[in-house]
Amino acid sequence: MADNSLHEAELKLFVESVRNYFKTTTHQEPQITSAYLATGDVEGHDFNGVVTFSGSYKGHVTVSMPPQLLRELLLLQKENDLSEGNLLDAVGEIANTLAGNARQGLGAGLDISVPAKLRGHAGLRARVRKHPCVITLRWNHQPALVVVDMERRA
Structure with missing residues (x-):
C-alpha cells in the first residue's frame, strides 16, 4: 500500500508559511508552541477559515483564531x-494566504x-487523515x- 501521508518537509512548509505570514504582516514572528498529530477532535477557536485542496493533494487546512487576535491583526493593517x-x-484570507504559500512548495x-x-x-474534525497535524502558536x-x-493523491 502506498504511503500518501505528508512528510515532515511538507508539514514544515505550513509552519514556515505561518511564520512568514505573521512576520510579513506584523513584523513580529509568532511563537510556534507545538506541532503534533491529533488523536481526536481538535478544540478550535471562534473564527475559522478552511481551504480545501484537490488535484495532486486532497484535504483541508483550517486556520482557527480567537476574535482578539484577528482584531489586533486588522488594526495593525x-x-x-x-x-x-x-x-x-x-481568517478566511489568512487561510487562503497560507494555502497559496504552501502551493509554491507542493507544486502547481x-x-x-x-x-x-x-x-x-x-x-x-479530521476528514481525510486519521491523525491530522496540528500546529499551535502564540502571537x-x-x-x-x-x-x-491533507494527503497526497495516490
Whole structure:
C-alpha cells in the first residue's frame, strides 16, 4: 500500500508559511508552541477559515483564531471595521494566504478552493487523515492553530 501521508518537509512548509505570514504582516514572528498529530477532535477557536485542496493533494487546512487576535491583526493593517463579518473575512484570507504559500512548495498541481469561513469553536474534525497535524502558536500573547488535514493523491 502506498504511503500518501505528508512528510515532515511538507508539514514544515505550513509552519514556515505561518511564520512568514505573521512576520510579513506584523513584523513580529509568532511563537510556534507545538506541532503534533491529533488523536481526536481538535478544540478550535471562534473564527475559522478552511481551504480545501484537490488535484495532486486532497484535504483541508483550517486556520482557527480567537476574535482578539484577528482584531489586533486588522488594526495593525489600519482596518477599523472590527465587525464579526470582517473578522471572518480576515481568517478566511489568512487561510487562503497560507494555502497559496504552501502551493509554491507542493507544486502547481495543487488546486485551492475559495476559503470557507466558519464561526464557532466546535471541535475541528479530521476528514481525510486519521491523525491530522496540528500546529499551535502564540502571537502577541494570543493563541491560534492551524490544522493540516491533507494527503497526497495516490
